[in-house]
Amino acid sequence: MGFRIAGETVYIPDLSALTQGAVSRLISEGRVVGKVVIHRSLIQILEYHASKGRVIGYTGLEEVKRLREHSDSGTIGLEITGERLKGPITDEEQVVNEVNAVVREYAYSVNGVLITGSELQYQVAKAMGVQVILVRDREQGRLGFERFFTENTMSIHLKEGVAPVAKVGRPGEWRFTRLGDKPLTRQEIEEMANEIIEATRSRSDAFIEIDRAGSTIVQLGSYRIVITRPPLSDGWEITAVRPLKKLRLEDYNLPEELVKRLNERAEGILIAGAPGMGKTTFAQALAEYYMRMNKVVKTVESPRDMMLPPDITQYSKHYADIGELHDILLLSRPDYTVFDEMRTDEDFKLFADLRLAGIGMIGVVHATSPIDAVQRFIGRVELGMIPSIIDTVIFIRNGQVDKVYEVKMTVKLPTGLREAELSRPVVEVRDFLTGELEYEIYTFGEQTVVVPVKKLKGKHPTHEKVIEELGKLMPEADIRFENDAIVVSITRSDLRKYNKKIKRLRKIEEKYNLPIRVRIEE
Known part of the structure; x- marks a missing residue:
């Protein structure tokens, strides 16, 4: 370390302190006065993350720039010291732990004050006898992007070079609203993105769900935020979505027959609908309903954006592979598992495996019609297994239950065929409330066909x-x-x-x- 004035306090931030913007905040509060020393290995780690396009890297470097500005104005002294890490970074978690240990040892050697946002780092430093400041969660103030939200705003869409716009209304009845005529600059978008990332480091109700080169997905309280940047997108962009209303199942005024089925028989439930129609809101209400019935309920989400009570454990699909989730859910045996946003073959396979193991499953899928939700399983599982995996399809339109299907297996002559020897196993999809047969699914030759029976009754397909x-x-x-x-x-x-x-x-x-x-x- 360079020249040190007698009695001068030296502050040494670790990686969490820089990425949270904690040091500049402490300087503004007057709690840090003297010299701030940044270890070179921290700059190296931040540069690595920034090169991968991760917001955490940009946020940390932004904090270093702020400290440089404080130094230039004479508020503090700033020094960068120590050696860079040797060799390439392969295991990121191990390298971060190593860097934090190096910074901690350095603070001990110079009798400095360690600044950290990590509870573990704080406890280890205290055990070593190092002076340490733990940056606690700050008060959850209103962030910059939140000024664009009003009471009826569903989502905001902010992009550099474009005036901000929002979806205002409710599911199925919304309108695009321009929130001003002045285009946002890249600097404004970057500042809001950095502020969001900093908030995830200091708030207990916020976390980074996915951080890839070019994109970051954040859950911040009730907001689901997607940040994209070049080269993935042609400019910096922030999309923030917020549920307008949290509903109970009773608020949907469901028919008594459907409530009875949900209570007694439905264990393979698909909740389907177009994007923004309220599928996740209904799934959330159903999960809480089962919880109030003293059922053990868990969720699999990516991102974890359901607003649920602590009684319901929420698992992140991003932080665990499918095999790990399979083992956890199979061994813990919840009564119901809510699988939000099913998209990939692995998602549908996990849903099917857990359902066949006897776990009640509630899957959320994008579909433009109720039968599309069932068709998502065709080709992924054997046709004869579909009724064992799915027994109830609930289609959501404009935030309300629009259609309910019951799925059953039978052996019969499919509607429209006339030769008795053509009888075969048929999956029947019936309107649950009326009992009317609407679709038949069966194999014909090498092909699986989905036949709309209502149309056949009015006319032959040919x-x-x-x-x-x-x-x-x-x-x-x-x-x-x-x-x-x-x-x-x-x-x-x-x-x-x-x-x-x-x-x-x-x-x-x-x-x-x-x-x-x-x-x-x-």
């Missing part, structure tokens, strides 16, 4: 082609589909004209395997 062909053959006849057959109505006076053509009807009937009847009218 009837339009048959009617078109018959129309060309008999242009003056009245041709329509009635009672599972094509009916050709001709007048008695036209009978002689069409006598030869009527014989050709049998060939068309055989070609399309569809009955054709001739009706003679006076």
Whole structure:
């Protein structure tokens, strides 16, 4: 270390203190006066993270710049000392622990004051007899991006070079609103991003869920925040989403039959809907409902953005591989597991494995129609296993339950087929409230087909082609589909004209395997 004035206090920050912006905050509060010494290995680690495009690196370097400004103004003395780490960084966690140990030892050797935001670092330093300041959680003030939110704001979209915009309203009934005419600058976006990251280091209700080169996903209280930056995106961008209202299951005014099913029989539940329609809000309400029924409930999320009571354990899909989650949930055996945002093959396989192991599963999937949610499993699991994995599909539209399907397996002749030997296992998808059969799923040859039964009852899938062909053959006849057959109505006076053509009807009937009847009218 360089020249030191007698009696001068030397402050040595560790990595957590720099990434939280703790040192400059302590200087502003008048708690740090004297010399601040930064170990070179910290600069090296921050440079490494910044080179990977991670916000933590930019935040730490921004703090070092602020300390340099304080030094230039004469508020503090600033010195950078020590040696860089040797060799490439391979194990990041090990390197961070090593750097924190180096900084701690340095503070001990110069009888300085260590500044840290880590409880573990604080305890170790105290045990060594090192003077240490633990930066506690600061008061949760209003952050810069929050000024764009009003009571009815669902999400804000901030991008450099573009005026800020927001979605205002409620699921299914929202509008895009411009929040000003002045485009945001890169500096403004970066400052808000740094502020968000700093808040995750100091707030107990905030954490970085995913930090990749070019993108960072943060859960900050009730806000789910996505930060992207070049080269992934063409400019810095912040998208923040906030649930407008936390609902109980009772608020949905569900039919009594559905509540009874949720209480007694539904154990493989799919909650489906388009983005922004309120799927996660409903899943959240259902999870709390089961918790109040004294069921053990856990969730698998990425990011962990459900607002749930501490009785419900929330697991991050990002911080554990699928095998680890499988073992944890299989061994802990919760009554229900809520799997939010199912997307990949691994997600669906985990859902299926846990359900077949006897765990009640509630999956949340993006789908534009209720049957799309069931189709997401086709090809991922055997067709015959689908009813064992999914028994109830709840489709959410505009924040309300729009449709409920019941999924069952049976052996029958599929609707529309006529040969008895074609009977086969069929997955039936019925409207739960009316009992009406709406879809059949079965294998036909090498292919799995999803057949809309309601449409079949009104018309044969090939009837339009048959009617078109018959129309060309008999242009003056009245041709329509009635009672599972094509009916050709001709007048008695036209009978002689069409006598030869009527014989050709049998060939068309055989070609399309569809009955054709001739009706003679006076």
